[in-house]
Amino acid sequence: MFQRDAYGGAKCGACGQVIKKGSAHFLRMQTGPTGASEWADLHVECAVRVAHEDVLNALRRTTTLFEGRAQIEAAAHEAAARARFKPRSFEGEVAREGQATAAQIAEQSLAATRPVDTVGLLVHEQWAAGRLLEKVREVLAGLYLRSANRGYGFVSFGDDLPDRPVKELQQTVRAFVLQVSTSGSSIAPMNRVLRGVRTSGIPIAALWLVGDAPWPSPARDRREREARELLDAIGLDADSPPVVHSTRVDRPAFERLGEALDEVFSGGVSAVEPPAETAVKSFHWFANEGRWPEALRSLDIALERSERGEFRPSLVDAAVRALGADEVSMTALSILARAKDPKTADALFAFLQAIYEPKAPPGSIVVLVCDLLRELGDPRFEPIAWEAYAHSVGVLREDLEAMLLEHAGENLAAVVEARLQTLPARDPQRATLRKLVQRVQKRASRR
Numbered sequence: 196m197f198q199r200d201a202y203g204g205a206k207c208g209a210c211g212q213v214i215k216k217g218s219a220h221f222l223r224m225q226t227g228p229t230g231a232s233e234w235a236d237l238h239v240e241c242a243v244r245v246a247h248e249d250v251l252n253a254l255r256r257t258t259t260l261f262e263g264r265a266q267i268e269a270a271a272h273e274a275a276a277r278a279r280f281k282p283r284s285f286e287g288e289v290a291r292e293g294q295a296t297a298a299q300i301a302e303q304s305l306a307a308t309r310p311v312d313t314v315g316l317l318v319h320e321q322w323a324a325g326r327l328l329e330k331v332r333e334v335l336a337g338l339y340l341r342s343a344n345r346g347y348g349f350v351s352f353g354d355d356l357p358d359r360p361v362k363e364l365q366q367t368v369r370a371f372v373l374q375v376s377t378s379g380s381s382i383a384p385m386n387r388v389l390r391g392v393r394t395s396g397i398p399i400a401a402l403w404l405v406g407d408a409p410w411p412s413p414a415r416d417r418r419e420r421e422a423r424e425l426l427d428a429i430g431l432d433a434d435s436p437p438v439v440h441s442t443r444v445d446r447p448a449f450e451r452l453g454e455a456l457d458e459v460f461s462g463g464v465s466a467v468e469p470p471a472e473t474a475v476k477s478f479h480w481f482a483n484e485g486r487w488p489e490a491l492r493s494l495d496i497a498l499e500r501s502e503r504g505e506f507r508p509s510l511v512d513a514a515v516r517a518l519g520a521d522e523v524s525m526t527a528l529s530i531l532a533r534a535k536d537p538k539t540a541d542a543l544f545a546f547l548q549a550i551y552e553p554k555a556p557p558g559s560i561v562v563l564v565c566d567l568l569r570e571l572g573d574p575r576f577e578p579i580a581w582e583a584y585a586h587s588v589g590v591l592r593e594d595l596e597a598m599l600l601e602h603a604g605e606n607l608a609a610v611v612e613a614r615l616q617t618l619p620a621r622d623p624q625r626a627t628l629r630k631l632v633q634r635v636q637k638r639a640s641r642r
Contacts, residue, residue: 197221197239197259208235209245219261223249239267247274255337262366265313265348268339311346312369314400314456317356317392319383324353327374330444342453345460356391361470361500370400370464372452373426373436377407377418382425389429394477396468399431400459402438403452415440430480432465471500475509479516487520495526506534515539518546523560532567540573547579557583562594569602577602581614585624596631 197219205214214220214236221242223235239261242250250271254264316331318324328351331338338349350368352359371392375382392399402422407415419438427433439455441448468476474497481490494517497510511534517527531539547564551557561583568576577599584595603610611628618624 197253197257197261205236207238207241209237209241212238214238219259219264221246221250221253239263240270243267243270243274247271251275251337254339255332260350260363260367264350264367265339265346266311268337268348269309269311269341269346272337272339272341309345310460311348312460313348313350313367315364315368315371315397316349316351316403317371317373317385317388317399318351318353319385319388321353321355324351324355327351327444331449334444334446335449340449340453342450342457344457345453347453347456352388352391354387354391356388357394359391359395361395361473364395364397365467365470368395368397369467370398370456370459372401372403372456373399373422374403374405375418375422377404377415382418382421385425386429389425389431390477393429393431393480394473396470396473398465398467399426399436400464401436401452401455403448404438404440405444405448406442407440430476435465469500471497471502471505471507472509474500475507475513478513482516482520487522491517491520491522491524491526494524494530498526498530506530506536510534511536511539515542518542523550528560528563528567532563532570535570537571540568540571540575543568543571544573544575547576551579551583553582554586556586556588557591557595559591562587562591562598565595566598569598581628582624585627 205220206212207214207220208223219239221237221239223237223242223246224233237245239250247270250267254268254271316324316327318327328338328349331349331351335349340347340349352371373385402419404415404418404422407418422438423433426436437455437459439448439452441451474493478490478493478497481487481493494513497513501507501510510530514524514527514530514534517524520527531543543564547561547568550564551561561579565576565580565583569580580595580599584592584599587595611631614624614628
């Protein structure tokens with residue numbers, strides 16, 4: 196059976212090397228040095244080499260998803276196929292006569308390296324995914340299909356897909372196939388499944404319509420159109436995936452699916468998108484729908500998934516767009532503050548104008564955005580900062596004063612004087628600004 200080594204340190208019973216902590220390994224009962232039966236831990240690759248039948252049986256029984264599962268199942272099938280070739284008698288003499296032995300024929304026919312990929316079969320609900328996987332086992336005697344040019348290991352997902360860790364999905368699944376039943380008057384709701392696809396960044400390689408007649412019909416065309424509309428409505432590629440039709444889930448249906456996947460993979464399947472990029476796309480999709488709470492959660496996820504110190508242009512663009520959300524996003528401001536991209540200055544200044552209320556005590560966000568613009572070298576923040584300073588109190592006044600002093604430097608007196616000339620004679624800011632200059636002058640005289 197397959198397990199994950201949670202602690203590390205176990206040694207493989209075949210090669211003697213340590214099994215990496217957290218990796219999948221194979222647990223098998225075998226005869227120990229004393230002749231007694233004992234459990235042995237094996238690398239899954241080693242298990243295929245020494246006990247391919249045990250590995251195949253375990254793969255048929257379990258749906259455990261781990262990196263390289265499809266490749267392991269392919270290797271186990273290849274080993275089982277080779278084992279079915281029985282050497283002819285006097286093979287040594289046959290070989291000397293220049294004829295190929297049965298073992299050599301087996302090696303030549305099965306040893307050619309072929310690409311193997313894991314394909315996720317998508318259905319509308321989790322219970323349906325489990326039932327589909329049982330059917331796959333029944334018709335393929337496992338979860339592996341050897342096609343004409345490649346090999347495919349199958350896993351299945353329903354509406355549990357959005358709950359799966361994106362990193363794990365990207366390590367194990369190369370592409371999805373969306374299965375749609377053509378029975379009934381409408382397609383079962385699949386929005387949650389497709390949101391999981393969009394979040395994962397893994398492409399859909401084919402549509403599989405099951406239950407229709409083997410010949411074209413208006414009803415079959417309608418169901419295909421509906422399936423593509425589902426993809427388009429949630430921002431996924433609706434035009435590229437080819438469609439495979441079958442009346443039922445059986446061996447011929449999988450062979451047709453394998454042929455379609457061979458063609459798709461030979462032409463090149465879209466690359467898996469970086470996790471941060473998929474979250475940015477989700478942000479824009481929710482923003483387009485006006486669903487700002489979900490959009491801002493997606494922006495939070497995009498920042499979490501970004502590498503330390505990495506600010507993709509798409510992430511910065513998303514943060515700029517988030518400035519227009521119903522609620523102020525501190526995540527967006529944090530991204531813009533850390534990215535320090537001069538191209539964001541116009542958006543930040545427009546945001547500052549929108550949130551600042553003249554002649555009213557400023558909030559902390561006003562002070563923060565003023566400071567961001569100062570760091571970007573944009574002087575447009577100054578009039579607002581000076582006015583905000585005149586009406587601020589407590590810590591915010593101290594922060595604004597420190598910012599303005601740092602910005603003006605030795606030119607403070609000239610800056611204040613220029614500011615005073617623009618103010619009406621009885622404006623309350625005049626007294627505040629004169630007191631600021633006096634305090635600075637006193638501090639300077641004490642040095």
